[in-house]
Ligand SMILES: Cc1cc2nc3c(=O)[nH]c(=O)nc-3n(C[C@H](O)[C@H](O)[C@H](O)COP(=O)(O)O)c2cc1C
């Protein structure tokens with residue numbers, strides 16, 4: 001007999017983690033996630049991870065949904081106080097109490113703000129440090145290395161250009177202190193002055209050992225925002241700024 005938590009769980013944030021401490025399995029109802037899309041969520045705990053597409057269950061009545069939980073051997077549910085489910089969100093905690101033991105968790109807040117996926121999505125686009133605090137860890141995105149313009153290596157500094165393979169929410173444009181595949185790095189996000197295209201590129205600090213490899217799996221962890229994206233008219237000015245960014249990182253950030 002199992003204790004289950006149910007919801008979107010996008011972000012696997014501090015409030016989700018608190019709930020999950022009390023559960024044996026968590027049941028993801030996929031309604032379009034962009035902080036921890038796809039199966040990313042399953043890797044943030046050692047709990048059993050069940051996955052339903054909202055599309056496939058949204059028309060079920062509360063009783064039909066309860067039958068599914070029963071078949072999964074669920075005896076107890078641990079839920080946030082706002083939890084609703086079933087067609088038109090018609091099912092609430094009171095219905096569930098007739099069928100399961102239910103533990104209700106009061107809304108978890110940080111600085112008086114309820115911790116929720118939709119709030120963290122907003123923070124990722126505005127203030128990465130704050131997003132990280134609500135997540136309880138640094139925000140990460142994953143993708144693969146793709147071929148760049150070939151300019152960085154020759155005229156600026158070597159960069160790894162990244163294509164995301166899931167619909168991750170992208171932090172606002174600018175330069176970030178990051179870890180890329182666990183190595184200290186600077187990551188640029190935005191419209192490049194060089195060709196007016198949007199790109200995500202990482203320069204790994206002291207990267208002599210890095211082997212460029214198109215298609216390689218890349219993971220970028222955002223530690224802090226360094227500066228806004230700037231428009232440069234010449235490659236010399238851009239290179240000068242990038243060198244300054246690297247110097248700043250080396251002198252200020254201890255890892
Ligand atoms: C640390 C760092 C900071 C950057 N800052 C800017 C910037 O402020 N403005 C900009 O247009 N491009 C910036 N870039 C991106 C460069 O324009 C880009 O690396 C260059 O166009 C080379 O592209 P490539 O790797 O496709 O050859 C930055 C890149 C790095 C690594």
Ligand SMILES: Nc1ncnc2c1ncn2[C@@H]1O[C@H](COP(=O)(O)OP(=O)(O)OP(=O)(O)O)[C@@H](O)[C@H]1O
Nearest residue numbers: 007008009015079080083106107108115116117118
């Ligand atoms: N701040 C919180 N405090 C306590 N429980 C929470 C909190 N946020 C979510 N939960 C609970 O976590 C479970 C998963 O919920 P869900 O994925 O909808 O979270 P959410 O972060 O509120 O998402 P969204 O922002 O999309 O509404 C639910 O039982 C929900 O009630």
